[in-house]
Amino acid sequence: MTAGIGTARGVAHAPGRLTRMLILGGVGLVFAVPILAMIEFTLRRGLVGGYDFQRWIELFQNGLTGEYAPILAALVNSVGLAVGTVAIVLVLLVPTMLLVHIRFPRLRRTLEILCILPISIPAIVLVVGLAPVFSVLARYVGSGVWTLAFAYGITVLPFAYRAIQSNLDGVDVRTLSEAARTLGAGWAGVLLRVLVPNLRRGILAGAFIAVAVVLGEFTIASLLSRVNLQTALVVVSKNDPYSAVILSLLALFVAFLLLLAIGRLGTERRRPARAFTPTPTTSTSGGDQS
Amino acid sequence: MSHTETPSAQPTARPTAQPGTGSVVVFAGVAKRYGTHLALTAFDLTLQAGELVALLGPSGSGKTTALRVLAGLESTDDGRILINGDDVSGLPTSRRDMGMVFQSYSLFPHLSAGENVEFGLRMRRVPAAERRERAAAALALVGLDAHYGRFAHELSGGQQQRVALARALVTRPRVLLLDEPLSALDAKVRVQLRDEIRRIQTELGITTLFVTHDQDEALAVADRVAVMRDGRIEQVGTPEELYTRPATPFIADFVGLSNRLPGVVRHGFARVHGVVLPLLDPSHADGPVRVYVRQEDLTLVPAGQPGDASSNTSPAGTSLAGTSPAGTSLAGTVLLSSFLGSLRRTSVQLDQGGTVVVQHDVRDRHEPGAAVVVRFAGAPVPVEAAI
Ligand SMILES: Nc1ncnc2c1ncn2[C@@H]1O[C@H](COP(=O)(O)OP(=O)(O)OP(=O)(O)O)[C@@H](O)[C@H]1O
Ligand SMILES: [Mg+2]
Numbered sequence: 001m002t003a004g005i006g007t008a009r010g011v012a013h014a015p016g017r018l019t020r021m022l023i024l025g026g027v028g029l030v031f032a033v034p035i036l037a038m039i040e041f042t043l044r045r046g047l048v049g050g051y052d053f054q055r056w057i058e059l060f061q062n063g064l065t066g067e068y069a070p071i072l073a074a075l076v077n078s079v080g081l082a083v084g085t086v087a088i089v090l091v092l093l094v095p096t097m098l099l100v101h102i103r104f105p106r107l108r109r110t111l112e113i114l115c116i117l118p119i120s121i122p123a124i125v126l127v128v129g130l131a132p133v134f135s136v137l138a139r140y141v142g143s144g145v146w147t148l149a150f151a152y153g154i155t156v157l158p159f160a161y162r163a164i165q166s167n168l169d170g171v172d173v174r175t176l177s178e179a180a181r182t183l184g185a186g187w188a189g190v191l192l193r194v195l196v197p198n199l200r201r202g203i204l205a206g207a208f209i210a211v212a213v214v215l216g217e218f219t220i221a222s223l224l225s226r227v228n229l230q231t232a233l234v235v236v237s238k239n240d241p242y243s244a245v246i247l248s249l250l251a252l253f254v255a256f257l258l259l260l261a262i263g264r265l266g267t268e269r270r271r272p273a274r275a276f277t278p279t280p281t282t283s284t285s286g287g288d289q290s
Numbered sequence: 291m292s293h294t295e296t297p298s299a300q301p302t303a304r305p306t307a308q309p310g311t312g313s314v315v316v317f318a319g320v321a322k323r324y325g326t327h328l329a330l331t332a333f334d335l336t337l338q339a340g341e342l343v344a345l346l347g348p349s350g351s352g353k354t355t356a357l358r359v360l361a362g363l364e365s366t367d368d369g370r371i372l373i374n375g376d377d378v379s380g381l382p383t384s385r386r387d388m389g390m391v392f393q394s395y396s397l398f399p400h401l402s403a404g405e406n407v408e409f410g411l412r413m414r415r416v417p418a419a420e421r422r423e424r425a426a427a428a429l430a431l432v433g434l435d436a437h438y439g440r441f442a443h444e445l446s447g448g449q450q451q452r453v454a455l456a457r458a459l460v461t462r463p464r465v466l467l468l469d470e471p472l473s474a475l476d477a478k479v480r481v482q483l484r485d486e487i488r489r490i491q492t493e494l495g496i497t498t499l500f501v502t503h504d505q506d507e508a509l510a511v512a513d514r515v516a517v518m519r520d521g522r523i524e525q526v527g528t529p530e531e532l533y534t535r536p537a538t539p540f541i542a543d544f545v546g547l548s549n550r551l552p553g554v555v556r557h558g559f560a561r562v563h564g565v566v567l568p569l570l571d572p573s574h575a576d577g578p579v580r581v582y583v584r585q586e587d588l589t590l591v592p593a594g595q596p597g598d599a600s601s602n603t604s605p606a607g608t609s610l611a612g613t614s615p616a617g618t619s620l621a622g623t624v625l626l627s628s629f630l631g632s633l634r635r636t637s638v639q640l641d642q643g644g645t646v647v648v649q650h651d652v653r654d655r656h657e658p659g660a661a662v663v664v665r666f667a668g669a670p671v672p673v674e675a676a677i
Pocket of ligand 1: 329354356503
C-alpha cells in the first residue's frame with residue numbers, strides 16, 4: 001500500500017516527510033487495529049485468561065472436517081466463482097476495452113462511465129435489481145452457485161477496468177496493432193502476440209483484484225441465498241466465533257498476498273515499468289466481512 | 291474525374307515489374323471521407339516499379355490518409371488501388387504485403403530488436419533458423435547487427451526507426467510505406483537516416499511511398515515528388531521539374547522560397563514595378579496578379595556600379611517586354627542581411643514599395659541602409675490572380 005508514496009518524489013508540492021509518516025501511520029492504524037484485534041481474539045484462552053495458539057493448532061490439525069466441512073464446500077464455491085469472474089473479465093471486458101480503444105475511441109467515455117457505475121451502487125440496491133433477473137435465470141440454467149459469477153462480473157468491473165485502463169494508457173496500442181497488421185498478423189495474431197503481452201500487467205492486476213473482491217464478497221451471496229466463503233464463515237461464527245475469525249484472517253491473508261503480487265507485477269520484468277498506478281480500489285481487498 | 295482516365299502528369303506505366311524490383315502501384319480516383327470532411331478526393335497517383343515517390347504537402351492535406359488507404363488501414367469510399375494490376379481494395383492489411391514505418395515509435399516493447407524484425411517472418415511461418423538469419427541480415431542492412439538483443443527502450447530514437455525500417459523490409463514487401471519516419475529525430479540524424487533510406491531503397495529496388503511535410507527531405511530523396519493540397523494532388527514531377535516549373539503558385543510557394551510581388555499581366559507577360567517577366571503559363575488572363583519570384587532568381591548589385599542600369603528611372607511604359615535590358619532591375623535599400631552558413635539572405639526595401647528577400651553568395655555583403663539594385667534573372671514566373 002506504500003507504492004503511492006514513492007511517486008511523490010519530484011512532485012512540486014509533495015507533503016513533507018513527517019506529514020507523510022503521519023498520514024501513513026493514521027491509515028495504517030485504521031487497517032491494523034481490527035486485524036490485530038482479531039488476532040488477539042483468536043489467541044484468548046477462554047475464561048481462564050492468558051494467550052496460546054491452541055485454536056489455531058486445532059483448526060490446522062483437524063482440517064476443514066466435521067462442523068467445518070461446509071466451509072470447505074463454501075471455499076470451493078468461492079474459488080469457482082473467482083475463476084468464473086476472472087473469465088468474464090478476460091473474455092468480455094478485455095476484448096471490449098481493446099475494441100473500443102482501437103476502433104471506436106469515441107465510445108471510451110461511455111464505456112468508462114458504464115464500467116465505473118457499479119461502484120456507486122450499493123450491493124443492496126444491486127441485489128434488489130438482480131433478484132428478479134436471477135429468478136428468471138434460475139428457470140433456465142438452475143440456481144447453482146456459479147450463476148453468482150454474473151453478478152460478480154459486474155461488481156468487479158470498476159476495479160478491473162481501472163487496472164487495465166491504466167496499462168492501456170501507457171501503451172500505444174493503436175500503432176502497435178497497426179504495425180502488427182502491416183506485418184501480416186490477423187486479429188488473433190495482433191491480440192495474442194502483441195496486445196496481451198504488452199497489457200499483461202494490467203490484465204493480471206485486474207484478474208487478481210477480481211479474485212480478491214470475490215473472495216471477500218458477502219452481501220450479494222447472502223441476499224440471494226447462495227453459499228460462499230463469507231456467508232459460510234458467518235454461519236460458523238454463530239457456534240464457533242473463534243474459528244470463524246481465524247478463517248477470516250486466513251482469507252484476508254490470501255487476498256493480501258494477491259495484492260502484493262499485483263504490486264510486484266509493476267516492478268518485475270526486464271523492461272522499465274511504465275507507471276502502474278495502484279488503484280485506490282485496492283482497499284476493498286478485505287471485502288465486506290460482517 | 292472518371293476512374294479510367296490516366297493522370298495527366300504520369301508517364302505511361304512500364305508494362306511489367308521485374309520480380310524483386312518492386313511493384314507498380316496505382317491510385318485511381320481514390321476518395322476518402324471522414325464524416326463530411328473529404329480527406330482524399332479524386333486522388334490519382336502512379337508509382338513505377340522501384341520508384342521512390344515523396345508525398346509532400348501541408349498539414350492536413352491528406353498525406354497520411356493516402357498512405358493508410360494504400361496499407362488498408364483505412365477503407366476507401368471510391369476509386370481503386372492497384373498493385374501490379376490487381377485491385378487490392380478488398381484485401382485486409384495483413385494480406386497486402388506492405389512494409390510500413392510509422393511516425394511514432396512502433397517497435398513492440400516486449401520483444402527485442404531482433405524479435406521485432408522476426409515478427410513479420412513469424413507471421414509468414416518462416417522456420418526459426420531462417421528467420422533469425424534474415425532478421426540479422428536486415429539489421430545489418432541498417433547498421434544495427436550488434437543490437438539484436440536490445441529492447442526498444444535501450445535504443446535511441448534513430449536506432450528505433452532503423453529497426454522499424456529493418457522490420458518493414460525483412461519480408462521483402464511489395465511496397466514500402468514511410469509516414470514521416472524522421473520527424474521525431476534531430477536534424478543531423480534526420481539527414482543521415484534519410485540518405486540511408488534512399489541508399490537501401492535503391493539497393494533493394496523497392497517501390498516506396500515516402501510521406502513528409504519537409505520539402506528539403508522530399509526534394510533530396512525522391513525520384514518524383516507529389517505535392518498534395520486539400521486531399522488531391524496538385525502536381526507530380528521530379529524535384530527539378532517541381533522547382534523550376536511549378537504548375538501553380540501554391541507549388542511555387544510551397545517548394546522553395548518565393549517573394550510574392552504585386553503585378554499586372556498583359557499579353558502573356560507579368561509586369562512588376564516596370565520589370566517585365568515571362569510567365570510560366572503564357573495563356574494567363576490579363577489583369578492584376580500576385581507574382582512569385584524565387585529568392586535565388588534575384589541578384590543584388592550595389593547601386594551605381596557599371597551595368598546596373600538604373601532601369602527604375604526609365605518610364606514604366608517601355609513596351610518591348612523581355613527584350614529591353616532596361617526592364618530587369620529595381621532600386622532599393624538594404625533592410626537586413628542574415629548569414630545562413632552556406633548562403634546569405636538579404637531583405638531589400640524597394641523604392642517603389644514592398645520588400646523582397648534575395649538569396650545570394652555569403653561573400654557578398656550588403657550593410658543595412660546601403661543603396662542596391664535588385665536584378666531579376668528573368669526565369670518564367672507563376673502568377674495568381676489578385677482579388
Ligand atoms: N480518423 C479521422 N477522423 C476524422 N478525420 C480525420 C481522421 N484522420 C484524418 N482526418 C482528417 O483528414 C484530413 C487529412 O488528414 P491526414 O492525417 O491525412 O493529414 P496529413 O497530410 O498526414 O497531415 P500531417 O502532415 O499533419 O500529418 C485532416 O483534415 C484530418 O483532420
Ligand atoms: Mg500525417
